[in-house]
Amino acid sequence: MLQVNRRPESLCDVKMHYCPGCGHGIAHRLVAESMDELGVRERTIGVAPVGCAVFADDYFNCDMIQGPHGRGPAIATGLKRCKPDCIVFSYQGDGDLASIGMAETIHSAGRGENITVIFINNAIYGMTGGQMAPTTLVGQKATTCPQGRDPLVNGYPMRICELLSQLDGTRYLERVSIHSAAHVIKAKRAVKKAFRCQIEGRGFSLVEILSTCPTNMGISPLDAVKFVSDQMVPQYPLGVFKDFEGGKSDVSRD
Ligand SMILES: Cc1ncc(C[n+]2csc(CCOP(=O)(O)OP(=O)(O)O)c2C)c(N)n1
Ligand code: SF4
Numbered sequence: 577m578l579q580v581n582r583r584p585e586s587l588c589d590v591k592m593h594y595c596p597g598c599g600h601g602i603a604h605r606l607v608a609e610s611m612d613e614l615g616v617r618e619r620t621i622g623v624a625p626v627g628c629a630v631f632a633d634d635y636f637n638c639d640m641i642q643g644p645h646g647r648g649p650a651i652a653t654g655l656k657r658c659k660p661d662c663i664v665f666s667y668q669g670d671g672d673l674a675s676i677g678m679a680e681t682i683h684s685a686g687r688g689e690n691i692t693v694i695f696i697n698n699a700i701y702g703m704t705g706g707q708m709a710p711t712t713l714v715g716q717k718a719t720t721c722p723q724g725r726d727p728l729v730n731g732y733p734m735r736i737c738e739l740l741s742q743l744d745g746t747r748y749l750e751r752v753s754i755h756s757a758a759h760v761i762k763a764k765r766a767v768k769k770a771f772r773c774q775i776e777g778r779g780f781s782l783v784e785i786l787s788t789c790p791t792n793m794g795i796s797p798l799d800a801v802k803f804v805s806d807q808m809v810p811q812y813p814l815g816v817f818k819d820f821e822g823g824k825s826d827v828s829r830d
Contacts, residue, residue, distance in 0.1 A: 584608035586617045588637045597797020599787030600629055602754045603696055603763075604636070606785075607667070610768040611638060614775065620663040621655050623648040626676070627669035628702040628789075646677015649684035652691040663774055665692040671701040674710040674736055681736070685780050688745030692770045693782040695736060698789040699808060706792030710734040713811055717794070733811060737784050741817040747779035749817040753786035755804040759814075778820040786812055 583589060586608035594600045611617045623643035624632040633640035639662075643651040648666035656664040673681050673695050684691065700718055701707040708718035708725060711733050715724040725733075737749045748770055752763035763785055770781035786808050788800035795803065 584612045586611040586620075586637050588635055590634060592635060593631060594628065595789075595791045597788055597790040597800055598628070598702075599698060599754050599785070599789070600696060602760060603667075603694065603785050603787060604629075604632070606760070606764045606767045607665070607694055608636065609764060610771050611663075613768060614771055616663045616771065616775065619661060620665070621659070623651050623655075623664070623666040625666070625668040625672040626703070627672050629667055629669060629696070630703065632667055646672050646675070646680055648672065648677060649680040649689070649691065649693060652693075653684050653687070653689045656689060656691050660690075663692070663771060665694055665771070665774075667694045668696065669702060670695070670697045670699065670709040670711040671704070671707075674734055678710075682740070682743070685740045685782070686743045686745045688747070688779040690774055690777060690779050691781075692774045693780075694767065694770075695782055695784045696787045697736070697784050697808075697812065698787040698793075699733075700789050700792045702789045702792055706794075711736075711812075713807055716807075718792075735812060737782070737812075737817040740782060745780050746782070746818050747820040748773040748781035749784075750819075751784040751786065751812055751814050751817070753804055753809060753814055754788070755786070755801045755809075773820050776820075781820075784812070786814075 620638040622640045626644040652664045652666045707720045737751045750766040752766045753759045766783045770783045773781040790797045790800040
């Protein structure tokens, strides 16, 4: 029988611990397929975050290192500078990347490090029980804003791609989503292109993936998908914010 779909070689043959309907598993597959298709698995080093993806080193079949509490891009910077032939990616949630690790995110992007960041924006802190994230929507309930996020008290959600697009060091920034099969296919293209950006030595790349956390959104997996498409996408418009192919940055690493 012809096998049409199979587990990518860059994913270990183990059960993942993610909740039903969680977007992390899909995002992992897209990263793994990209590594396979670009033939870089054996020279790739991934940095795992704090948050639910803390066990990513059990799942990706490449070299991995732990980079807790938002330090991912700093660790990725060190790895890439010491081992320029390696492909280095940091995999981070919105708490990890946009809260605890905002400084590392901005400064690695500003320096134009030739690394790839995979940013999972599920609008909430997953692992620690549903606290408000920098990306939590106005009106969205979280354990630390049980009445819903109020901008007067909690401030406004942060759009990371838009923020980073102001920095000359960034070469490829795209926001994608996984709320439908068609969007997953587009997300895959973006992840692969981000890796290609690094392989070609062009500089900092980041793909923001709008994702689901049904457990802490307190809704079913299907409703979580709807939440992403109906609530998150209007707040976080999908698209390319910086592109090294016809891009806006003038930082040259060629
Ligand atoms: C009570 C508590 N507050 C803060 C932390 C630090 N911390 C570890 S993971 C995390 C949130 C991670 O959320 P996110 O990065 O959005 O990833 P997700 O779990 O949603 O994938 C925080 C704040 C902690 N471990 N415990
Ligand atoms: S808590 Fe949320 S982010 Fe974490 S595994 Fe469950 S669904 Fe995924």
